[in-house]
Amino acid sequence: MIAELGLAALWLSAALAALQLYAGAMALRPAGAPLAALVRPAAIAQGLICTFAFGMLLWLFATTDLSVKLVASNSHSAKPMIYKLSGAWGNHEGSMLLWVTVMSLSGALIALIERRLPERTMMATLAAQAFVGLGFYAFLILSSNPFERLSQPAIEGLGLNPLLQDIGLAFHPPTLYFGYVGLSVAFSFAVGALLTRQVTPEFARVMRPWVLGAWLFLTLGITAGSYWAYYELGWGGWWFWDPVENASLMPWLAATALLHSASVLAARDALRAWTIMLGVVAFSMSMVGTFLVRSGILTSVHAFAVDPERGSFILGLLALYIGGALALFALRAGSVAEGKRFALTSREGALVFNNVMLSAILGIVLLGTLYPLLTEAFDVRVSVGPPYFNPVGAIFTIPMLLVMAVGPLLRWRRDSLARVQKPLVLIGVAILAAAVAGLALGGMSVLAFCGLAISLGLAIAAFLPLRGRRLTRVPLATWGMVVAHFGIAVSLFGMASETAFSEEKLAAVAAGDVTQVGPWEVTLAGIRPTAGPNWTAIEGHLLASYAGAEPIELDPQSRNFWAPAQETTESALATRWNGQLYAVVGNEAGPGPNGTRWQLRLWWKPFVTFIWYGGMLIALGGALALVGRVLADLKRRTVLARAAERRAETV
Numbered sequence: 001m002i003a004e005l006g007l008a009a010l011w012l013s014a015a016l017a018a019l020q021l022y023a024g025a026m027a028l029r030p031a032g033a034p035l036a037a038l039v040r041p042a043a044i045a046q047g048l049i050c051t052f053a054f055g056m057l058l059w060l061f062a063t064t065d066l067s068v069k070l071v072a073s074n075s076h077s078a079k080p081m082i083y084k085l086s087g088a089w090g091n092h093e094g095s096m097l098l099w100v101t102v103m104s105l106s107g108a109l110i111a112l113i114e115r116r117l118p119e120r121t122m123m124a125t126l127a128a129q130a131f132v133g134l135g136f137y138a139f140l141i142l143s144s145n146p147f148e149r150l151s152q153p154a155i156e157g158l159g160l161n162p163l164l165q166d167i168g169l170a171f172h173p174p175t176l177y178f179g180y181v182g183l184s185v186a187f188s189f190a191v192g193a194l195l196t197r198q199v200t201p202e203f204a205r206v207m208r209p210w211v212l213g214a215w216l217f218l219t220l221g222i223t224a225g226s227y228w229a230y231y232e233l234g235w236g237g238w239w240f241w242d243p244v245e246n247a248s249l250m251p252w253l254a255a256t257a258l259l260h261s262a263s264v265l266a267a268r269d270a271l272r273a274w275t276i277m278l279g280v281v282a283f284s285m286s287m288v289g290t291f292l293v294r295s296g297i298l299t300s301v302h303a304f305a306v307d308p309e310r311g312s313f314i315l316g317l318l319a320l321y322i323g324g325a326l327a328l329f330a331l332r333a334g335s336v337a338e339g340k341r342f343a344l345t346s347r348e349g350a351l352v353f354n355n356v357m358l359s360a361i362l363g364i365v366l367l368g369t370l371y372p373l374l375t376e377a378f379d380v381r382v383s384v385g386p387p388y389f390n391p392v393g394a395i396f397t398i399p400m401l402l403v404m405a406v407g408p409l410l411r412w413r414r415d416s417l418a419r420v421q422k423p424l425v426l427i428g429v430a431i432l433a434a435a436v437a438g439l440a441l442g443g444m445s446v447l448a449f450c451g452l453a454i455s456l457g458l459a460i461a462a463f464l465p466l467r468g469r470r471l472t473r474v475p476l477a478t479w480g481m482v483v484a485h486f487g488i489a490v491s492l493f494g495m496a497s498e499t500a501f502s503e504e505k506l507a508a509v510a511a512g513d514v515t516q517v518g519p520w521e522v523t524l525a526g527i528r529p530t531a532g533p534n535w536t537a538i539e540g541h542l543l544a545s546y547a548g549a550e551p552i553e554l555d556p557q558s559r560n561f562w563a564p565a566q567e568t569t570e571s572a573l574a575t576r577w578n579g580q581l582y583a584v585v586g587n588e589a590g591p592g593p594n595g596t597r598w599q600l601r602l603w604w605k606p607f608v609t610f611i612w613y614g615g616m617l618i619a620l621g622g623a624l625a626l627v628g629r630v631l632a633d634l635k636r637r638t639v640l641a642r643a644a645e646r647r648a649e650t651v
Contacts, residue, residue: 003068006056007147009049010097013104014137016046017130020107024127028120028195036119039126040111046133047108054088054101057146061088064157070094070146072154078534079159082167089173092310093146098174099290100136102181106210107133110185116206116637118198125192132184135317143310159534162561162568166232176221176248180286182214183251186258190279191325194332199272204265207279209629211262214282215255216622222248223615234569234584236504236603238611241389246369247289250362254282257358260351268412270339270348274355280325285362287318292369343414350407357400364392394447401454401492405461408481423464431457444500451496459489476628484621491614497579497607508589508597518604519547520574520581522554527585527598535561537570540585540598544574556585579606 020042027036057070061084066072074091075084089098107129114122140146189207193199225248230238239245258278264271291314342348368384375382405427409420417424434456438449462485466474505517509524516522525541537559543551554572561568574581586599 002056002059002065003147003149006053006060007145009053009056010137010141010147013046013050013053013100014134014141016042016049017104017134017137020046020130021127021134024123024130027123028127036123039123043104043111043126043130044108046130047104047106050101050104054097057094057097058085058088060147061085061094066155066157067150067153069148069150072150072157074158076157076159076534080533089177093140093144095173095177096136096140096144097146099177099181100133100140102177103129103133103136103184106181106185107188114206116202117192118196121192121196121198121203123192124195125188128188128191128195129185132188132321135320139310139313139317143313159561162535162559162566166228172221172224172228175217175224179214179216179218179221179255180251180289182210182217183255183282183286185210186214186279187283187321187325190276191328194276194328194336197332197335199265199276199336201266201269204262204275205633208259208262208266209626209633211255211259211282212622212626212629215252215259216619216626218248218252218255219615219619219622222252223612223619226615227612231571231573232568234571236571236582236584236601236605238498238608241368241385243292243369243373246365247292250285250365250369251282251289253358253362253365254278254285257355257362258282261355264348264351265339268340268342268348270342271352272339273333273336274352276329276333276336278355280322280329281359281362283325284318284322285366287314287322288366291315291318340413342412345410345417346415347407347410347412350403350410353403354400354407357396357403360396361393361400364396365389368392390447394450398450398454401458401488404485404488405458408465408485409461423461423467426464427457427461430460438500441500448496448500451492452500455489455493455496458492459486462486462489476631477625478628480621480623480625480628482621483624484618487614487617487619487621489614490610490617491612494607494610494612494614498605498611501606502608503604505602507600507602508592509600510592510594510597512594513597515600515602517581517602518606520602520604521545521548522581522583522600522602523551524598524600527596530557532559535559538585540572540583540600542572542583542600544581544583546574546576546581554581554583556583558585558587575609579604580608581605 020039023035023038023042027033027039060068060071061075062081064071064075064077064084070091070093074094075087079087088094107126110122110129111126117125186207189203189210193203225245226238229240229245230236258275258281261271261275261278265275291311368388372382372384406420406424409423411419431453434453435449438444438452444452462482465478465482503518505515507513507515509515511524511526514521514523521544523543523545525543528539528541530537530539537557539555539557542554542556544554545551552574554574556572557570559568559570560566569584569586572583574583580603582603582605584601586601589597589599591597
């Protein structure tokens with residue numbers, strides 16, 4: 001009965017989305033104005049009912065209802081409850097239902113609280129949001145029904161992919177979906193503004209919190225996903241330019257450009273057409289990511305679907321949404337006013353330059369991601385990885401970072417570099433000092449050298465906008481910018497240090513043997529069997545001493561799951577302020593003079609944790625900016641309301 005209730009709620013949500021689309025579209029015509037009263041209630045009801053449908057799916061997974069095909073294929077009675085629940089979105093159908101649930105809730109929130117835009121623009125926005133949601137409802141109901149019953153209940157479930165049976169799965173996908181759906185809201189606002197020709201600063205102020213929220217969640221999702229892959233997959237890397245990794249990076253790059261463009265439009269009434277175009281591009285990249293992950297075109301731990309028909313459906317949605325939006329932009333771009341002009345040497349000029357650089361990086365990532373798929377269609381297999389992405393991306397990333405250091409110091413509209421000469425000299429000296437230190441250390445790649453040098457200059461530059469100001473009076477949005485830019489410097493330092501200074505040691509050791517990696521001395525104390533709720537493992541017991549200090553215990557494992565049957569590697573980490581020791585135990589390596597030997601792989605990664613500390617700082621900066629913008633908008637609306645009341649009293 002629970003599955004039938006969920007399916008009925010899904011159908012009802014789709015019907016409400018259709019009503020919302022029809023009423024919103026008709027409300028744009030004079031004859032259909034009375035239908036406008038239906039749009040907001042339909043959006044709110046749709047959000048509540050779709051949430052109920054997702055709640056029913058969670059119930060089915062929590063109770064391990066093996067009469068439901070999705071539960072039987074992705075769960076197991078022996079799994080811990082946290083993995084039963086996270087299994088609800090650790091598959092194709094469940095993840096798409098989560099996607100459409102978040103989308104419907106976003107539309108409901110817009111309908112409930114947003115009153116700043118002209119009503120026609122709001123009707124167009126909600127209609128566009130319903131149009132996007134309706135396609136995903138059709139996709140779920142027609143080709144990916146999460147509530148499909150089995151003719152005979154399964155005796156036991158197949159279980160969730162063991163690589164996904166990690167606490168990171170409870171947070172990583174939902175944060176990415178919040179980010180993707182936030183970009184769908186920005187897309188709907190852009191379409192609504194185009195339809196009604198209301199591309200104004202007020203439009204940008206309304207859209208900006210949604211873009212900022214989407215960017216914040218994408219940042220958290222990418223950071224969490226990077227760390228999850230780092231410790232879970234056992235290969236010691238934090239980014240491999242995997243197509244599915246790129247699928248989350250591309251929307252983030254577009255959202256970063258859109259965020260800055262919307263801020264310029266909101267504050268200075270410039271970059272109108274650029275903001276609209278980026279709103280379309282950002283959602284396009286989230287749709288491209290959806291296609292890559294769920295079409296079956298990729299084989300990955302992240303890729304859920306293997307049915308080409310589903311891929312064709314998503315490709316059709318992508319063509320419909322993005323093609324339609326680009327066609328609308330082409331038709332209406334001429335009616336979008338240019339906005340106020342600005343000098344090249346200004347804060348707007350710096351933001352435009354960096355947006356162009358971000359767009360170029362986005363193009364590089366998109367090309368490197370899709371090119372192997374295109375060549376494979378002609379039976380030619382190529383691999384595109386770090387040798388392409390790192391140096392080609394650096395051509396645009398390095399100038400972008402340098403301009404990012406200077407841009408916040410410039411004034412709006414027009415400025416001169418002479419006015420900021422002293423801060424520029426300070427930034428230059430910091431970069432030069434770091435470069436000299438890097439040359440003294442030697443033995444590092446050009447990219448690592450540039451990263452270390454720029455990170456120091458960027459860290460200092462991040463705080464320069466605070467100079468000469470009372471810190472208690474600095475707006476939260478400015479603090480957000482400072483913290484986020486400093487976080488980029490911290491992450492860049494971690495990336496460069498890990499690349500330049502990492503050491504690796506692969507050894508075959510017996511109990512009592514000692515091996516050295518960097519400043520660490522590691523002893524294999526023994527190998528022992530252990531077991532978990534749905535796995536058994538061989539666990540290595542290591543004693544690791546840093547520079548002769550008291551040893552600490554590490555217990556890496558090689559696990560064997562039985563639901564489903566699969567072997568995984570569980571790394572063990574020893575974290576210090578200046579880096580991490582990363583240990584992995586492998587298979588038996590045969591007899592040795594001191595007994596049975598085991599494969600042991602060790603890495604010493606100086607300052608690698610700064611990559612994720614920086615990611616958290618970037619997200620914190622986004623959160624501060626979001627709170628600051630929301631509070632500023634509330635204050636602005638209060639002031640305008642009081643002014644309107646005074647004018648009414650005067651009349």
